Amino acid sequence: MDSKSTIQPATRSLVEFKVLSSNDLEAFRAIQSEYLDQWSMDFLKEQFTKFPNLYVGVFVRSKKLVGIAYGSVNEDDSITLQGIAVKYSLWRKGIGSRLLSFFEEQVRKTGRHRISLGSGEGFAEQFYLKNGYTPLEIKAKSEDGRVLATERIRDYSDGVIRREHLRQELKPKEVIFIMEKHW
Ligand SMILES: CC(C)(COP(=O)(O)OP(=O)(O)OC[C@H]1O[C@@H](n2cnc3c(N)ncnc32)[C@H](O)[C@@H]1OP(=O)(O)O)[C@@H](O)C(=O)NCCC(=O)NCCS
Numbered sequence: 001m002d003s004k005s006t007i008q009p010a011t012r013s014l015v016e017f018k019v020l021s022s023n024d025l026e027a028f029r030a031i032q033s034e035y036l037d038q039w040s041m042d043f044l045k046e047q048f049t050k051f052p053n054l055y056v057g058v059f060v061r062s063k064k065l066v067g068i069a070y071g072s073v074n075e076d077d078s079i080t081l082q083g084i085a086v087k088y089s090l091w092r093k094g095i096g097s098r099l100l101s102f103f104e105e106q107v108r109k110t111g112r113h114r115i116s117l118g119s120g121e122g123f124a125e126q127f128y129l130k131n132g133y134t135p136l137e138i139k140a141k142s143e144d145g146r147v148l149a150t151e152r153i154r155d156y157s158d159g160v161i162r163r164e165h166l167r168q169e170l171k172p173k174e175v176i177f178i179m180e181k182h183w
Contacts, residue, residue: 035085133179140172
């Protein structure tokens with residue numbers, strides 16, 4: 001069995017997926033700032049209070065937080081997945097995918113039907129495609145985070161070609177894929 005791509009039965013039984021409590025926020029913030037966003041504790045508490053069911057995590061041996069996923073509700077009642085990260089030592093064992101599907105379950109429980117996200121450039125795109133997300137558009141962004149261009153795309157390959165054009169034309173800091181899953 002390939003231990004890189006298949007979670008071992010021993011590891012599987014040791015990991016647990018849970019909705020987070022306010023006691024988990026310090027550990028949450030440590031992972032968030034290492035892999036995703038730098039939020040102040042005050043801002044994190046404010047967001048967590050608004051969307052408590054959309055803050056989920058994966059624990060080993062019931063206590064150590066090793067992965068997080070979190071989202072927010074948009075004005076059109078869809079959900080944005082704002083971030084997902086798993087500690088590096090546990091990558092490629094299927095834990096990120098299981099965490100994402102646990103997050104999706106929480107969204108379903110709210111009665112909503114759509115999750116959208118902006119994928120970081122690189123392998124995160126493969127992660128979301130593998131988990132059933134559909135690329136809808138690409139966005140070119142400047143150093144200071146301004147959106148320089150948005151283009152609808154037919155599919156991922158179309159997006160890869162258009163991304164190259166935008167890179168040459170606008171010299172952006174990054175071109176990200178906006179993806180969505182609905183049911
Ligand atoms: C993205 C992330 C959460 C994936 O977690 P993970 O537990 O390693 O994911 P999985 O094991 O469930 O991977 C599922 C599939 O995603 C793709 N994938 C995940 N990591 C990959 C990598 N480093 N390179 C290429 N493909 C990758 C693969 O198709 C993988 O399936 P496979 O292992 O059978 O080939 C993790 O890499 C991470 O925390 N990254 C840093 C934070 C980040 O970039 N988050 C996304 C922000 S948009």
